Amino acid sequence: MAWLSGANSSIASIKARHRVSEVxxxxxxxxxxxxxxxxxxxxxxxxxxxxxxxxxILEVTHCFPFPTPKSREEYGDGVELGDGxxxxxxxxxxxxxxxxxxxxxxxxxxVGWYKSxxxxxxxxxxxxxxQFSYQENLxxxxxxxxxxxxxxxxxxxxxxxxxLSEQFITSYRAKSNSFxxxxxxxxxxxxxxRNPGLITAFLYDLHASGQLRKEPSSEPNADAAPLERYxxxxxxxxxxxxxxxxxxxxxxxxxxxxxxxxxxxNKRKAEGDQEDADAPTWxxxxxxxxxxxxxIAIRSxxxxxxxxxxLPALSRSCT
Amino acid sequence: xxxxxxxxxxxxxxxxxxxxxxxxxxxxxLDHYIRRQEGQERVIGTLLGHLDEETGVVEVSxxxxxxxxxxxxxxxxxxAFNKSMFGLLSRVNSEExxxxxxxxxxxxxxxxxxxxxxxxxxxRECAAPVxxxxxxxxxxxxxxxxxxxxxxxxxxxGAAAAFAPVPSSLTFSDGEKVCIDRMIRGQGDEPFATAESxxxxxxxxxxxxxxxxxxxxxxxxxxxxxxxxxxxxxTPDPAVARCIGEALAALPKIEPGVLDGSKNVDAQDIxxxxxxxxxxxxxxxxxAKIHESF
Numbered sequence: 004m005a006w007l008s009g010a011n012s013s014i015a016s017i018k019a020r021h022r023v024s025e026v027x028x029x030x031x032x033x034x035x036x037x038x039x040x041x042x043x044x045x046x047x048x049x050x051x052x053x054x055x056x057x058x059x060i061l062e063v064t065h066c067f068p069f070p071t072p073k074s075r076e077e078y079g080d081g082v083e084l085g086d087g088x089x090x091x092x093x094x095x096x097x098x099x100x101x102x103x104x105x106x107x108x109x110x111x112x113x114v115g116w117y118k119s120x121x122x123x124x125x126x127x128x129x130x131x132x133x134q135f136s137y138q139e140n141l142x143x144x145x146x147x148x149x150x151x152x153x154x155x156x157x158x159x160x161x162x163x164x165x166x167l168s169e170q171f172i173t174s175y176r177a178k179s180n181s182f183x184x185x186x187x188x189x190x191x192x193x194x195x196x197r198n199p200g201l202i203t204a205f206l207y208d209l210h211a212s213g214q215l216r217k218e219p220s221s222e223p224n225a226d227a228a229p230l231e232r233y234x235x236x237x238x239x240x241x242x243x244x245x246x247x248x249x250x251x252x253x254x255x256x257x258x259x260x261x262x263x264x265x266x267x268x269n270k271r272k273a274e275g276d277q278e279d280a281d282a283p284t285w286x287x288x289x290x291x292x293x294x295x296x297x298x299i300a301i302r303s304x305x306x307x308x309x310x311x312x313x314l315p316a317l318s319r320s321c322t
Numbered sequence: 323x324x325x326x327x328x329x330x331x332x333x334x335x336x337x338x339x340x341x342x343x344x345x346x347x348x349x350x351x352l353d354h355y356i357r358r359q360e361g362q363e364r365v366i367g368t369l370l371g372h373l374d375e376e377t378g379v380v381e382v383s384x385x386x387x388x389x390x391x392x393x394x395x396x397x398x399x400x401x402a403f404n405k406s407m408f409g410l411l412s413r414v415n416s417e418e419x420x421x422x423x424x425x426x427x428x429x430x431x432x433x434x435x436x437x438x439x440x441x442x443x444x445x446r447e448c449a450a451p452v453x454x455x456x457x458x459x460x461x462x463x464x465x466x467x468x469x470x471x472x473x474x475x476x477x478x479x480g481a482a483a484a485f486a487p488v489p490s491s492l493t494f495s496d497g498e499k500v501c502i503d504r505m506i507r508g509q510g511d512e513p514f515a516t517a518e519s520x521x522x523x524x525x526x527x528x529x530x531x532x533x534x535x536x537x538x539x540x541x542x543x544x545x546x547x548x549x550x551x552x553x554x555x556x557t558p559d560p561a562v563a564r565c566i567g568e569a570l571a572a573l574p575k576i577e578p579g580v581l582d583g584s585k586n587v588d589a590q591d592i593x594x595x596x597x598x599x600x601x602x603x604x605x606x607x608x609x610a611k612i613h614e615s616f
Binding site: 027029030031033034035037038039041042043068069070071096099100103106107108109152159160162184194195196197198199201202203204205206207208209210211234237241244248251 | 384460498
């Protein structure tokens with residue numbers, strides 16, 4: 004992500020000394036984000052967040068969308084904002100947009116990014132990579148907001164703010180393959196919505212005029228469908244996890260075999276047999292990457308959590 | 323700024339008959355007003371959306387701020403800014419076109435030369451621009467009011483026509499409704515106690531509870547109304563009665579046995595999901611242990 008470090012070197016040099024513990028998003032930014040993600044369905048899209056970190060609170064005051072890369076049909080799970088040819092486009096776009104927004108006095112400081120997700124399937128390696136480069140190059144306090152536009156059609160606002168934990172950052176930076184508890188990779192930050200006084204006044208008007216009264220939804224209640232989808236995903240990820248575990252077992256077996264060989268070799272040497280002087284070479288030197296399986300674990304736990312959480316909604320549809 | 327003929331005089335301009343505005347636009351306008359330059363009286367910007375040529379309804383679904391300066395009779399609009407911003411935004415959403423412009427003001431369109439000049443500028447950007455004025459002054463105990471205007475074609479003598487009001491209203495997309503609902507309800511038991519209106523994002527369980535409360539409240543309301551009608555306090559309104567009738571008819575008639583059966587199935591589903599959930603959790607816990615140990 005050369006552009007991040009290049010364009011914002013001044014920001015990068017002012018590394019935040021302490022981390023934020025809460026995210027406040029302006030109503031306008033929230034509406035823009037939701038609009039962008041919903042308008043773009045079924046494509047999954049991403050955008051940039053502007054704002055400022057103040058003390059323990061990260062204020063997101065504005066956001067703007069990234070254009071969909073033309074060269075890639077599927078802008079799905081494998082969204083990579085950091086590299087590739089088509090990113091050159093996106094990078095210029097962001098610089099241009101920030102320059103223009105500065106002219107109309109919008110906060111000109113990137114504090115993270117947002118991305119639309121589908122049924123909790125967000126926890127992928129590209130997401131971690133992009134978020135890592137944000138937190139590494141821009142500021143420790145960068146967040147990623149994940150929004151599920153599909154779920155919102157059920158009248159649920161599923162928006163979450165995440166950061167990578169310091170523990171994970173340290174381990175990832177060192178490129179070490181050590182174990183990090185799945186729950187300690189991504190940290191969820193509490194998210195609240197705030198509005199300036201004038202917009203609060205507008206909200207009050209809306210509230211008082213009763214325009215917001217919930218209308219009974221005309222479409223039939225299809226609440227059971229998401230649960231099925233969740234369970235399907237869940238099964239799939241458990242399968243993936245088992246596969247990853249299989250790799251580790253294979254690796255472990257190799258390690259054991261090598262130790263056996265080594266032992267046997269040493270024994271023969273001790274017995275004075277000089278025929279086979281070369282120690283058996285260690286072939287499988289690389290440990291399989293842990294990140295994937297750890298991410299699958301997070302994904303599965305999230306989906307489990309969600310499917311348990313929508314149970315009341317399910318019973319609502321049946322009663 | 324010079325006044326020129328519209329770029330495309332061939333297209334017959336559809337007269338906008340009504341304007342519907344999404345709240346995101348009002349949010350954007352108010353935010354722009356808050357961020358205005360010191361000493362600046364009003365802010366302007368471009369409205370995006372689309373014009374339904376058959377009905378003449380203009381739907382304004384997005385807006386962006388455009389820098390401008392006004393002094394005396396001189397107006398300078400950031401034309402280059404407008405052009406490149408539109409270019410950038412249309413790469414994300416190519417459906418939205420320029421439909422007009424907004425300004426903040428205190429009640430009614432400001433009928434000065436500046437407004438006319440800016441309108442001339444937007445007449446070149448689209449065939450029949452609408453002018454939306456948002457009153458951000460909050461003077462005289464008024465709220466944030468939105469009004470829309472349209473200017474007819476110039477008269478026979480070439481003089482520009484006056485701005486005529488166009489009926490305008492707010493409309494909510496599903497997403498906006500959900501968000502704004504959260505902004506209000508998330509503030510807790512005492513909404514609007516603070517100027518910042520800090521709101522939590524409620525969880526699903528809260529939602530279900532709130533929905534039920536809302537539903538119960540509505541039923542109570544209807545019940546009270548029906549009682550009043552019965553006692554003769556209120557003259558019954560046939561339209562309301564028809565709505566109630568429709569609502570009652572919408573309930574399927576379920577035999578008690580069938581209802582019990584479906585409840586049982588439901589309960590089984592729930593037990594199954596929680597069983598699956600705990601199995602998965604156990605799997606994950608084992609996996610984590612294995613990883614930890616080597």
